[in-house]
Amino acid sequence: MIASEYGTFAIALRRLSSALGRRLSKDESEELPRTFFRLLEPFELPDVLDAGKTLATTAHSFPKPTDWIEVITVQRRQRDSLALLPAPDRRQMSQDEAAELTRAKLLHFSAEPCGCPRCLVAQVDDRPLRFVPTVDDDGREDRALNPQTNAVELAGHWAHGDELARWYVARDACYALWRQAGPRTFPSVVSRDPGEEG
Numbered sequence: 001m002i003a004s005e006y007g008t009f010a011i012a013l014r015r016l017s018s019a020l021g022r023r024l025s026k027d028e029s030e031e032l033p034r035t036f037f038r039l040l041e042p043f044e045l046p047d048v049l050d051a052g053k054t055l056a057t058t059a060h061s062f063p064k065p066t067d068w069i070e071v072i073t074v075q076r077r078q079r080d081s082l083a084l085l086p087a088p089d090r091r092q093m094s095q096d097e098a099a100e101l102t103r104a105k106l107l108h109f110s111a112e113p114c115g116c117p118r119c120l121v122a123q124v125d126d127r128p129l130r131f132v133p134t135v136d137d138d139g140r141e142d143r144a145l146n147p148q149t150n151a152v153e154l155a156g157h158w159a160h161g162d163e164l165a166r167w168y169v170a171r172d173a174c175y176a177l178w179r180q181a182g183p184r185t186f187p188s189v190v191s192r193d194p195g196e197e198g
């Protein structure tokens with residue numbers, strides 16, 4: 001998902017909570033959409049929304065982000081197992097690549113800051129590393145067959161240096177959008193956090 005999709009996502013999350021009969025407290029309605037958005041960010045909006053619809057009818061309690069990711073993965077697997085058939089040339093992840101993806105998922109796509117030369121030069125050596133989708137020069141995401149899950153998944157890598165710095169700039173822009181959207185979507189954002197204004 002990208003920053004501009006936050007509003008759509010937040011609405012879907014609130015629909016899901018009301019479908020499951022759970023009223024969000026003021027604090028939750030401020031924090032929950034942000035937290036979920038950050039954790040589900042590596043996935044595409046249509047996949048996230050599809051999984052949300054499924055959870056609205058199947059979940060017994062309000063789903064955790066990991067539940068959401070599991071449904072996304074299962075639905076994607078079901079869809080891609082069909083899509084796989086006519087594409088025998090689809091790339092397969094190496095075992096190392098698949099293992100790193102698994103580790104990244106467990107770490108919620110965030111890891112300890114890195115002191116490599118690239119991160120030092122870009123002055124991001126004090127910020128957590130981020131695992132990001134690998135995109136080619138034409139902006140196409142790298143989807144490959146994961147031999148561990150037997151599913152086609154988004155391939156990713158840990159961003160270092162300039163790429164990591166760009167990720168944080170994009171994230172900061174995303175937070176700025178949230179602050180702008182706050183008064184309309186979540187009135188408590190402004191009233192509870194006046195220090196954020198200006």
Ligand SMILES: [Zn+2]
Nearest residue numbers: 114116119160
């Ligand atoms: Zn680094």
